[in-house]
Amino acid sequence: MYKILTIEDEVRVPPTKFGLDIKEAIKDSLEDQLEGKLKPEIGVFLAVTDIIDVKEGKIIPNDGAIYYPAKLSVLVFEPEDQEVLPGVVVDITEFGAFLRIGPLDGLVHVSQIMDDRISYDAKNATFVAKRSRKSLREGDVVRCRIVGVSLGKAQTKISLTMRQPWLGSLKWIESEKKALAKKAKFARKAVKAKTKRKK
Helix, strand or coil, X not given: CEEEEEEEEEEEECHHHCCCCHHHHHHHHHHHHHCCCEECCCEEEEEEEEEEEECXXXXXXXXXXXXXXXXXXXXXXXCCCCCEEEEEEEEEECCEEEEEECCXXXXXXXXXXXXCCEEEECCCCEEEECCCCCEXXXXXXXXXXXXXXXXXXXXXXXXXXXXXXXXXXXXXXXXXXXXXXXXHHXXXXXXXXXXXXXX
């Protein structure tokens, strides 16, 4: 989930940024220090959106930089268990598909791709369903659900599923919608015909 959080942190502003306005120097330094970094308790820092407050800075001997205590607003991405997200297939292997969800990658194990039996086509890096002939390949846009999250400094694991209704490749979902619309149209015609016969 994307969130905007207010946090307090000590920001190191190097001497090369002393000529800038304090808030601008702090924002530049924070972008260098935080953006793209993962903190397990918060998530992935995506952007510093605002510098709310800056206290008086202090110089540490033998460093040359100024350290400012600051209160700031940041945009973060924190994957949450059971969250439904869009994603893009970035890699297909014989044991599953890796999906890019926001700034992180997660794994859909082969058993969680779809209800149909599937086979792995190594030559084309594709999964193909036995009965429905649905396929999943690199670059496909999908909808998935997070079923397990482990954010850590050393290793991050996100487990995903696409086996539930209205999850999977957007192509599959679109074809399911069309099939349901066709059934609904047929059912309406049957009801109209039955109503006319009763009159």
